[in-house]
Amino acid sequence: MTELPPLSRREREVMDIVHELGGAAAARIRERMTDPPSDSAVRSVLRILVEKGQLSAEWDGPRYVYSPTVSTHRARSSAMRHVLKTFFGGSVEGAVTALLQLEDSTLTPDERARIRALIDRASKEGR
The missing domain is CATH 1.10.10.10 (Winged helix-like DNA-binding domain superfamily/Winged helix DNA-binding domain)
Structure with a gap:
């Protein structure tokens, strides 16, 4: 792209x-x-x-x-x-860490599960 x-x-x-x-x-x-x-x-x-x-x-x-x-x-x-x-x-980890540390961002259990699934899929795809 x-x-x-x-x-x-x-x-x-x-x-x-x-x-x-x-x-x-x-x-x-x-x-x-x-x-x-x-x-x-x-x-x-x-x-x-x-x-x-x-x-x-x-x-x-x-x-x-x-x-x-x-x-x-x-x-x-x-x-x-x-x-x-x-x-x-260029650090994805740094961006994710910053998002998770925002005071006004709370993840629901469903959101956490979806994010874990995305990370697992990215790992399997070598990303």
């Missing part, structure tokens, strides 16, 4: 919002942004993301609706690779 192109902080924020909503117009995206820039700045970021192939734009009446061109699964994998590399030096 090829790596997705790097995104700026604003581009990543827009992509997160569009993935969460499944698609949205510029005004809706801007409403969801932290410390939103001007309307024209949001439209500029959207145009750049379309040019990068991250979003598609479909005319819907008086506005464009933007949708992700990359599946959420692929975007999630790319984001995790970036987080692992940037914050954990």
Whole structure:
């Protein structure tokens, strides 16, 4: 799987919002942004993301609706690779440890069982 192109902080924020909503117009995206820039700045970021192939734009009446061109699964994998590399030096163990040490994360017995099964499967597959 090829790596997705790097995104700026604003581009990543827009992509997160569009993935969460499944698609949205510029005004809706801007409403969801932290410390939103001007309307024209949001439209500029959207145009750049379309040019990068991250979003598609479909005319819907008086506005464009933007949708992700990359599946959420692929975007999630790319984001995790970036987080692992940037914050954990590539260490999966370090990332898992950090997740388990979060104060507000409690695993249910079912979640623990599913995670154990995933680890067992990864071991059998040599990962």
